[in-house]
Amino acid sequence: MEVSVKLISSFRKYQKRQGDDRVTLQEGGTVLDLVKELGLPEKYVRIITVNGKQENLHTVLSEGDTVFVFPPAIGGG
Amino acid sequence: MNVLVNDVSRFAQQKTAPNGGKYLSLSTKATCQIASRNNQTVKDTEIHALKNRVIPERYQRNMGTVGIEGQIKLLQSQVAVVGLGGLGGTVLELLVRFGIGRMVVIDGDAFVDSNLNRQFLSRSKNIGEPKVEAARRRIRDVNPATEIEIYPVVAREEDLPEMIKGSHVVVDGLDDIQARFCLERVSKKMRIPFVHGAIAGFVGQVTTVFPEDKGLELVYGPGCLSKSGVEKDFGTPCLTPTLVATWQVSEVIKILLELGNTLRNRVLVVDLMEQVMEVVPLT
Numbered sequence: 065m066e067v068s069v070k071l072i073s074s075f076r077k078y079q080k081r082q083g084d085d086r087v088t089l090q091e092g093g094t095v096l097d098l099v100k101e102l103g104l105p106e107k108y109v110r111i112i113t114v115n116g117k118q119e120n121l122h123t124v125l126s127e128g129d130t131v132f133v134f135p136p137a138i139g140g141g
Numbered sequence: 142m143n144v145l146v147n148d149v150s151r152f153a154q155q156k157t158a159p160n161g162g163k164y165l166s167l168s169t170k171a172t173c174q175i176a177s178r179n180n181q182t183v184k185d186t187e188i189h190a191l192k193n194r195v196i197p198e199r200y201q202r203n204m205g206t207v208g209i210e211g212q213i214k215l216l217q218s219q220v221a222v223v224g225l226g227g228l229g230g231t232v233l234e235l236l237v238r239f240g241i242g243r244m245v246v247i248d249g250d251a252f253v254d255s256n257l258n259r260q261f262l263s264r265s266k267n268i269g270e271p272k273v274e275a276a277r278r279r280i281r282d283v284n285p286a287t288e289i290e291i292y293p294v295v296a297r298e299e300d301l302p303e304m305i306k307g308s309h310v311v312v313d314g315l316d317d318i319q320a321r322f323c324l325e326r327v328s329k330k331m332r333i334p335f336v337h338g339a340i341a342g343f344v345g346q347v348t349t350v351f352p353e354d355k356g357l358e359l360v361y362g363p364g365c366l367s368k369s370g371v372e373k374d375f376g377t378p379c380l381t382p383t384l385v386a387t388w389q390v391s392e393v394i395k396i397l398l399e400l401g402n403t404l405r406n407r408v409l410v411v412d413l414m415e416q417v418m419e420v421v422p423l424t
Contacts, residue, residue, distance in 0.1 A: 072412035073344040074375065110362045111408065111421055118422050132419060134410050136360050137341035139377050140385075141226030141316035 065091055065127040069098060074135055078102045089125065096121040098131060108135035145189060148175040153195045158204070165195040172197050173285060184242050184286040188216050199284070200240050211398045212240060216286065218397050221245040221308040221333075223296055223324055225272040227259040227382030228338050228389065229314020234261055235390040236287075237280050243288045244280065247304055248272045248314075249295035259379035296320070301327040310393045313337045318361055325350060325357050336392045338385040342375025343413040345385035348423065349392045349403045359423040360408055380413060 068085045071078060080087060080102065089097055099109055099121065111134040112119050125131065152171035158164055167175075167190050176186040187197045191213050196204060200212050207215065220241050222229045225248040233246060251271045256263040262275040273291035280289045292304050301324065305311055311328045313336060315321050321337065328335035328350070335350040337357060350356030388409060395401045410419045 070417070072410070072415055072417050073341060076415070110360065111410065113419070113421050118424050132421070134346075134419075134421070136408075137339040137344050137346055138318055139316050139340045139375075140224060140228040140314055140338060140382070141377065 065089055065093070065125070067093075067098065067125050067128070068130045069102065070130065070132040071102075072134060073137070074108070075104055075133060078104050093125055094121065095119060095123045095125065095131060095133075098125065099133070104133065105135075109133050110136050145175065145179045145181060145186070146193070148178060149186075149190045149193055149195055153190075156198075156201075158201065160205070164201070164204075166198045166201065167195050169197070169199050172199075182286075182288070184216055184288065187240075187286050188213055191216075197286075203239065207239075207394070207398060211400075214398055215240045215394070216242040218310075219243040219245065219308045220393055220397075221247070221305040221311045222314050223247045223301075223305075223311065224314030224316065224320075225250075225260075225262060225276055226256070226314060226316060227377055227379070228340065228386050229312070230260045230262040230272070230276070231383050231386035232312050232314060232389055232393075233276055234279070234283070235386065236393065237284045239390070239394060240284065241287060243290070244276075245290045245292070245304060245308055246273050246276045247292040247294065247296045247301075248276075249293055259377055259382050296324065298323045298327060302331055305331060305333065308333055310396050311335045312389055312393060313339075318357075322357055322361075328352070329356075334396050336389045336396075338389045340377060340381040340385050342378065343381060344375070344411065345381040345388075346408050346410045347385055347388040347392065347404055348408040349396065349405045351405055354406055355423070381411075384411065384413070 066086050066088050069087050113132045114129050153165040156166040176183045191209050218241050222232050252263040252268050271293045273293045277289050280287050311333050325335050329352045332352045338347045395403050406423050408421050
């Protein structure tokens with residue numbers, strides 16, 4: 065199945081192909097599978113949404129889902 | 142008090158607002174003179190004028206947004222800003238111009254050269270000056286109605302309650318996660334809403350935490366991220382601190398005046414590089 069993933073901040077460099085947000089996963093794949101497929105550093109994946117709803121690493125994805133993962137910022141000084 | 146009433150009426154001038162409405166205006170100079178003649182603070186003089194439907198001219202452009210009652214409430218409010226860097230310094234500037242009556246600012250640092258790209262309180266000539274001192278001077282220069290209490294210290298959990306007590310909102314201007322969790326804990330304990338903001342390169346986030354909310358745990362996760370995450374690689378240009386600080390101030394004003402929708406239980410994430418803005422529910 066194919067899902068879309070929106071990557072920003074330090075995660076952008078993990079995009080498979082420039083300008084293409086599609087990722088192919090096995091049927092029944094989870095957000096964690098997606099994270100591993102992209103090679104994202106798992107410990108920084110803190111905010112996850114699927115189709116705009118907050119989810120977690122164990123959420124099972126479906127064909128056409130849009131996933132947004134965000135590593136929260138730390139700075140402020 | 143009668144002299145004060147007379148003074149305000151005497152110095153008030155009728156003006157026309159940009160929308161064509163007529164109003165009674167009090168200049169900044171007249172406000173300070175009246176305060177001095179009557180042994181009143183500038184803040185109390187302004188509140189008194191507003192209660193008599195006389196608008197201190199410095200707030201005239203606030204009126205359409207907050208109104209007379211809102212402006213009085215802002216002048217009667219106290220906000221604590223912890224950390225006076227890119228976020229905190231900008232938050233302070235905006236709140237003082239809004240007309241917050243009392244600010245508590247906490248920061249143990251002095252300015253260094255690398256602050257100059259983004260920290261508005263820093264100048265080429267005040268490198269080495271404690272940040273809270275620059276804050277005190279800036280407030281005095283911009284709005285003498287705002288009272289300020291400064292703490293030139295690194296905020297420790299045991300000292301924070303005494304410093305932030307009486308504040309209606311606490312604003313996060315910090316730059317590490319442990320300190321943020323600590324400030325959130327104390328704010329919750331003191332039953333004070335807490336407005337979080339953080340930045341990394343062209344990316345930033347904002348959320349508002351009320352005492353009963355889970356808050357930062359839902360942003361950073363229950364186990365703390367390391368102090369120096371990948372985000373540190375992005376540095377801190379001047380764009381995101383001003384952007385995120387603006388969002389934080391809008392949260393403060395909405396909390397104080399009970400306006401609109403806050404980012405309570407939601408985090409706003411923005412990436413200027415890709416024009417991404419998401420409001421993610423936190424559950």
